[in-house]
Amino acid sequence: MTFNHSIHYHHNTLHIDSIPVADIVREVGTPVYIYSLKRALENYERIKNAFADFDAHVHYSAKANANLAILRALIQAGAGIDAVSAGEIHRAITAGAKPENIVFAGVGKSPTEIAYAVSQNVGWFNVENVAELQYIQTAAEQYQREQINIALRLNPEVTASTHPYIATGHGGAKFGLTADVIGGILARQTDYPRLKFAGLHVHIGSQLGDTTATQTAVQKALDMIAPYPAIRTLNIGGGFPAAYQTGQTLPAVAEFAAALKPIVKDYTLLLEPGRSIIADAGILITQILYVKQQAAQTFYIVDASMTELVRPALYKATHEIVPVIGHEAEKNAAQIVGPVCETSDVLGRDVLLPTLQTGDLLAILTAGAYGMVMSSNYNARPRPAEVVVNPDGSTWQIVRQRETWDDLLRSELG
Ligand code: LLP
Numbered sequence: 001m002t003f004n005h006s007i008h009y010h011h012n013t014l015h016i017d018s019i020p021v022a023d024i025v026r027e028v029g030t031p032v033y034i035y036s037l038k039r040a041l042e043n044y045e046r047i048k049n050a051f052a053d054f055d056a057h058v059h060y061s062a063k064a065n066a067n068l069a070i071l072r073a074l075i076q077a078g079a080g081i082d083a084v085s086a087g088e089i090h091r092a093i094t095a096g097a098k099p100e101n102i103v104f105a106g107v108g109k110s111p112t113e114i115a116y117a118v119s120q121n122v123g124w125f126n127v128e129n130v131a132e133l134q135y136i137q138t139a140a141e142q143y144q145r146e147q148i149n150i151a152l153r154l155n156p157e158v159t160a161s162t163h164p165y166i167a168t169g170h171g172g173a174k175f176g177l178t179a180d181v182i183g184g185i186l187a188r189q190t191d192y193p194r195l196k197f198a199g200l201h202v203h204i205g206s207q208l209g210d211t212t213a214t215q216t217a218v219q220k221a222l223d224m225i226a227p228y229p230a231i232r233t234l235n236i237g238g239g240f241p242a243a244y245q246t247g248q249t250l251p252a253v254a255e256f257a258a259a260l261k262p263i264v265k266d267y268t269l270l271l272e273p274g275r276s277i278i279a280d281a282g283i284l285i286t287q288i289l290y291v292k293q294q295a296a297q298t299f300y301i302v303d304a305s306m307t308e309l310v311r312p313a314l315y316k317a318t319h320e321i322v323p324v325i326g327h328e329a330e331k332n333a334a335q336i337v338g339p340v341c342e343t344s345d346v347l348g349r350d351v352l353l354p355t356l357q358t359g360d361l362l363a364i365l366t367a368g369a370y371g372m373v374m375s376s377n378y379n380a381r382p383r384p385a386e387v388v389v390n391p392d393g394s395t396w397q398i399v400r401q402r403e404t405w406d407d408l409l410r411s412e413l414g
Contacts, residue, residue, distance in 0.1 A: 001326070003246060003365055004280050006036035006393075012326040014363055017393030021285060021324050024387055025361060028398060030287040031304035031384040033372050035065075037073045038391045039281035040368070044077055047240070047273055050254040053261065056269040059103050061238045062088045064274025064369040065282070069388045069399040071095035074277070080123070082238070082272035086113035089122060099123065103151070103235065103270065105201070107174055115139045124149045124270070126201040126235060128176055130185065133192050140194035151199030151235050151270075152182045154224060156217040160205030160239070163315050169204030169217055176202070179224055186228060199270070200225050203237020206275060211251050211259040214239070219263055235270035236260070242279035244366045245320055275369040282368020284309055284384075285324065286347075288360045289339070298334040300353075302362060305338020306345045307381045309367055310374045313344040321347065324361035327354035336362065340379050372400075380408055 002008040006017050014021045016036050024034055047058055059080035062071060066088055071081065072095045080101035081092040092102055104117045105126040114132070117125070118139035125136055127150050140148050155176030160167045168175040177185075182200075189197050202221040204213055218236055225231040241250040253276060260269075286304035293299075311317035321336055332355070336348035347364060356362075375383045382403035389396040 003320075004039060005042060006039035006281065006389075007283060007365065009326050012328075014322065014324045014326070016283065017389045019389055019394065019396055021283070021363060022361065024396060025285055025287075025324070028385050028387055029402065030285050030361065031308050032285050032402075033282055033308075033367065033384055033386045034285060034396075035067070035070060035278070035282045035368055035386070035388045036393075037070070037281070037388050038393050040070060040278050041073060041077055041391060043277045043281065044074055044079060047253050047271065047276065048078075050252075050257040051269065051271065054257070054264065054269045055267075056271060058271050058273065059101070060277055061272045061274030062092060063373060065278045065371070065373055066091050067372065067386055067388075067399055068095045070278060071097070073388075073391070080270075082274070083122075085109075086116045089117055089120060093120060103272070105153075105272070109135075111135045111139075115142065118143050118145055118148065121145070124151055124199065124235070126151045126153050128153045130177070130181065133185065133195060137192045137194055146194060147196045148194060149198050149233075150195050151201040151233065152177060152185060152197065153201040153203070154179060154182055154221050156202055156204065156220040158204050158213050158217040158220070160213045161209035162205045162207045162239075163317075165315055167205040169202070169213070179220070182224060196230075197228075198231060199233035199235055200231055201235040201237065203235075203239065203272065206239050207241045208239040209241065209250070211256050214256060215259045215263065218260055222263060222267075232266075233268045233270060234264065235272065238272040238274050238276075240273050240276035242275045242366055242369065244318055277369075279366050279369035282366075282371060284364040284367040284371060286362050286364065288356055288358050288362065291356070291358060298332065300334050300336050300356060300362070302336060302338060302347065304347065304364065304384070305340040305379075305381065306342065306347075307338070307340060307376050307378050308384050309347060309364060309371050310376070311370060312347050313342070314374075319348065319367060320365040321351045321353070322363050322365065323353060323356060324363055329354040340381070377403075377408055380405070382408060
């Protein structure tokens with residue numbers, strides 16, 4: 001059985017590229033995130049190739065997974081970075097990003113973050129508040145920067161077909177600016193002599209289920225900028241989906257490119273994909289602690305929880321869960337739950353699995369995006385280790401150590 005080029009069974013044993021997952025677990029323990037850099041780089045190349053007919057630049061959205069090893073691999077392959085906080089800019093620069101290849105987005109950038117980004121010379125600011133412009137102008141004066149690239153973020157009032165928590169382009173969302181407000185800013189550009197209004201940004205949501213809403217939003221953006229010849233760059237955000245179930249049909253990145261090709265002419269495109277690069281490159285491995293038969297159900301109580309992967313609890317997201325050692329045996333529905341004191345601490349409901357025992361390993365698939373970055377220390381749980389399998393497919397290393405109980409005390413003063 002093969003889930004993708006990098007995650008597959010070989011002799012009934014789950015492998016990531018050519019490494020048996022169980023080999024990594026023997027040395028690193030569980031829970032552990034494991035990422036295939038090969039898969040992440042393939043995903044990046046697929047997106048680049050899909051948009052090869054455009055003047056397009058891919059800025060990996062660090063919010064999906066900001067581990068330095070992943071950032072470094074993508075930056076070395078040519079990716080820019082979409083950062084959503086000063087912390088992410090700092091990470092990106094630490095990982096080797098050139099500041100001019102960083103776009104700084106976010107609905108609530110603080111003046112301190114803006115000053116930091118200006119001091120570092122980041123390439124673009126995606127702006128979502130009128131007052132933000134003055135902060136950028138002030139920082140530009142302070143750091144003597146002449147021309148800071150601004151992409152105003154349009155809220156296109158388009159509802160994406162995705163989970164309501166990750167839709168951002170509808171009128172009621174906090175994101176972006178209305179067309180009226182953008183028109184007003186563009187009419188008063190001279191109020192901000194150090195800002196260069198060179199782009200428009202539009203992002204309608206994540207895990208997009210069709211290309212139509214994107215096409216509509218991009219068309220609105222193009223209509224908006226048509227009267228402004230100085231605006232030559234359109235940032236269309238992220239949102240390309242990843243498959244969370246084997247066989248799920250989703251629009252491919254090439255279909256998004258094909259939907260945009262007839263309408264986008266003579267503009268530079270910036271893309272901010274996150275999930276579509278790293279989601280299916282990552283798995284979370286957990287061990288069964290207890291098997292409990294209760295209320296006519298089988299509960300596998302595992303050592304990972306909502307503190308490692310919050311997506312099922314937060315969005316009712318479904319991740320495929322498979323045994324690390326494959327069994328041919330008959331499968332029954334089981335509940336995969338964590339140790340955290342919350343009823344919502346469920347990683348998988350009614351997952352079809354063979355009969356398993358304490359000590360058996362499970363792999364939670366498509367966990368590379370919005371997994372580790374959303375992890376927490378709730379219940380004083382140390383965060384897990386992270387491992388990458390190198391692009392050669394046959395060597396691996398720990399890229400983040402498992403936290404210790406002492407790590408959890410370190411920043412407290414009491
Ligand atoms: N650009 C902007 C402006 C965004 O808001 C986002 C995601 C991206 C790019 C990257 O989107 P992607 O290509 O990864 O879909 N935690 C949620 C997803 C939140 C997405 C937030 N914004 C989840 O686990 O599904």
